[in-house]
Amino acid sequence: MTADLYCVMGNPVEHSKSPWIHARFAELTGQHLQYGKRLIALDGFAQAVAQFRAEGGRGCNITVPFKFQAAPLATQTSPRAELAQACNVLRFDGDRVFADNTDGIGLANDIRYNAGVHLDGLDLLLVGAGGAAAGVLGPLIEARPRRIVVANRTLSRATALVERHAPLAGRHGVALATSGLGQVEGSYAVVINATASSMSGAEVPVPASVLKPGALAYDFMYGPAAEGFMQWARDHGAVARDGLGMLVEQAAEAFLLWRGVRPPSAQVLADLQGEMARAA
Ligand code: NAP
Numbered sequence: 185m186t187a188d189l190y191c192v193m194g195n196p197v198e199h200s201k202s203p204w205i206h207a208r209f210a211e212l213t214g215q216h217l218q219y220g221k222r223l224i225a226l227d228g229f230a231q232a233v234a235q236f237r238a239e240g241g242r243g244c245n246i247t248v249p250f251k252f253q254a255a256p257l258a259t260q261t262s263p264r265a266e267l268a269q270a271c272n273v274l275r276f277d278g279d280r281v282f283a284d285n286t287d288g289i290g291l292a293n294d295i296r297y298n299a300g301v302h303l304d305g306l307d308l309l310l311v312g313a314g315g316a317a318a319g320v321l322g323p324l325i326e327a328r329p330r331r332i333v334v335a336n337r338t339l340s341r342a343t344a345l346v347e348r349h350a351p352l353a354g355r356h357g358v359a360l361a362t363s364g365l366g367q368v369e370g371s372y373a374v375v376i377n378a379t380a381s382s383m384s385g386a387e388v389p390v391p392a393s394v395l396k397p398g399a400l401a402y403d404f405m406y407g408p409a410a411e412g413f414m415q416w417a418r419d420h421g422a423v424a425r426d427g428l429g430m431l432v433e434q435a436a437e438a439f440l441l442w443r444g445v446r447p448p449s450a451q452v453l454a455d456l457q458g459e460m461a462r463a464a
Contacts, residue, residue, distance in 0.1 A: 187218040189240055190442065193232055194247035197221045199407065201428075201456060202245055205435045208455060209447035217242075217443070229253045233274065243275040243442045245435070248380060251285075251315030258283035267322050267348065270315040273438045284441060287316055288323030290434025291376075291402075296327070298429045298453060301374070301400050303327035309368065309394050310334045312378035313341035316404055320378060321349050331359040335368050335390060337379070365389045371396045375422070377403045382413050392420040403427055407460060428460075429453050 206219035254271035313336035336342035382405035401417030417424035
């Protein structure tokens with residue numbers, strides 16, 4: 185029996201741990217699949233998806249910078265991907281293409297179950313308004329914090345994101361606001377860096393004054409690239425957490441969507457942390 189094919193598509197993609205995670209999920213759940221990574225030309229996403237489907241691909245993850253380009257290729261889009269206007273998962277069933285976004289539920293599950301932090305009633309700062317931030321804002325609202333401020337380098341992107349989520353925030357009684365990066369007012373119990381700053385080796389894009397003492401400071405990046413942010417957080421009295429748990433949890437939701445089986449994500453996160461510590 186040939187293995188079902190999956191992959192992650194991105195640019196860059198070399199750093200991705202998704203192949204390792206899905207191989208471990210498959211091993212632990214007895215699923216027969218192969219999961220690779222594909223570096224896609226910046227103007228070649230749609231062709232790459234068509235090519236992968238022609239090769240028999242059953243689904244793919246999508247990472248930087250293609251998350252906004254996936255929905256137009258789908259015949260059906262999940263409500264959460266619709267709200268985010270960004271997708272990190274495609275599933276191929278014959279002629280049908282289903283687009284979803286599991287980043288948000290992955291982040292929410294990691295914060296709640298792996299980090300043990302309950303967001304209800306807290307003040308959150310979400311830094312960034314790209315594909316990843318768009319994917320997490322809905323699930324963060326559903327966790328019912330008191331307030332979420334979305335700060336981004338390009339303020340208009342933060343404004344558009346907040347306007348789109350205003351009805352959901354209203355239903356959950358969550359206050360939403362926007363800010364430029366240099367002008368963030370106040371301090372927050374949870375600060376989430378959803379920008380690509382760590383990936384490009386840039387400075388932490390907000391001042392340390394945003395951190396309440398003991399705040400959870402969360403970077404979407406992981407591994408050595410996240411170290412600058414993690415050190416900044418520790419230096420300013422925050423609890424630092426990188427995006428490895430989110431990566432594993434969003435992958436678990438994608439695996440469930442593709443295979444109908446929920447993998448043991450906490451075990452795989454612990455395995456991956458051990459694997460990365462050995463390799464360091
Ligand atoms: P994207 O759509 O390209 O958006 C990039 C975001 O970063 C935008 O908000 C952009 O601001 C901002 N940005 C880039 N460089 C910056 C800098 N030097 N200073 C301040 N802001 C900067 O990318 P994405 O898909 O949202 O991904 C963002 C990051 O999240 C990537 O590092 C990605 O690897 C990571 N991620 C991790 C997981 C996980 O599971 N751990 C999941 C998804 C994504 P402008 O709008 O002003 O351009």
